[in-house]
Amino acid sequence: MSKEKEIRSVWKLIILHLFPGIVFSIIYVFLLKVGIFENYPKLFIFSLAGIFSIIxxxxxxLFYVAKKxxxxxxxxxILGLESKLKVKEYIFYTLSLFIVTGILMTALKPLSNxxxxTVFSWIPSSYNYVQDMSQFDRNIIILSILVRFFIFTLILPIIEELYFxxxxxxRMKWMGKYSVFFNVILFSVYHFWSPWLxxxxxxxxxxxYYFVYKKDSLKLAILVHCLCNFTDVVAFIALLVKI
Structure with missing residues (x-):
């Protein structure tokens, strides 16, 4: 990525990172309020919010910048992080980073809860998209698995990695070692719909993402992100088997 294409305005970076998340949250709350799919899992409403905002x-x-x-x-x-790894490296790094990320997420779950x-107790429980899926019938769970797989395991994670x-x-390499830290913080805040996380x-x-940055590999970021989200699909399938 050439230096003239770097984004050196901190305010522009903040807006580009956060604006899609703001729109996502507004659409999600709006759809909840109007009662769309009120008899279905909130996952369906959540997916619609993603379709109408993230995509x-x-x-x-990205299309606009490419055309310009x-x-x-x-x-x-127009994308960076173009380094290509060997197949064995992709497999090893993806699985290793997936395990590390999973361990950290699990260890920090008590903190999130x-x-x-406490801090976010003011948020109505009805806004939380995480639900007990066992209350829904088999057909709804099957539909949820499809939504989880195609929307939240493939489409949205891939788009997010291409963008973020x-x-x-x-285009933040001018920040040096702080670029990853800044990117991760803003990406985390971007998830306005779950601030406790x-x-x-x-x-x-x-x-x-520090490892992804050091390896200069966008594909690695995509693989790990998709694999992490796939765990929810596995959980839904396990629930389906129990019914």
């Missing part, structure tokens, strides 16, 4: 805003902005900089809508021409019940790491982090996300994701 048009993050992917749309290279004259076409080929977003891969404590923050939810492939585009934003790659901000600290957990920062601590859990720092090792992951």
């Amino acid at each position: 048009p805003l993050e992917l749309g902005y 900089e290279v004259g076409s809508f080929n977003i891969f021409k 404590n923050l939810l019940n 790491r492939g585009y934003l982090l790659a 901000i600290i957990t996300r920062i601590i859990s994701m720092l090792p992951l």
Whole structure:
């Protein structure tokens, strides 16, 4: 990534990181208020919020920049972190980083729950998208598995990594060693819909994205992000088997 294409305005970086999350949260709350899919898991409403915010805003902005900089809508021409690893390296690093991230997330779960019940207790429980899925019938759980897999394991994580790491982090190299820290903090705050997880996300994701940055590999970031989200699909399948 050439230096002239770096984003050196801190305020612009903050806006680009946070704005999609703000829109996502507004749409999510709005859809909850109007009662769309009120008899279905909140996961369905959550997915709609992502479809109407993350896809048009993050992917749309990448198309806009690509058209502006290279004259076409080929977003891969404007992305950084282009280093290619060997297949064995991808497998080893992906599994290792997945395990490390999972251990940190699990270890910090009590902290997240404590923050939810104290600092963020003012947030109505009806806004929390995490639900006990056992209350729904088999067909709804099957639909939830499909939504979890295609929307939250493939589409949205890939777009987020293209936008946050492939585009934003790659253009923050002027910050040196602080670029990853700044990117991770803003990416964690971007999840406005679950503020009690901000600290957990920062601590859990720092090792992951610092390693991704050092290896200069966007594909590695995508693989780990998708694999982490796939654990929810596995949990839903396990629930389905019990029914």
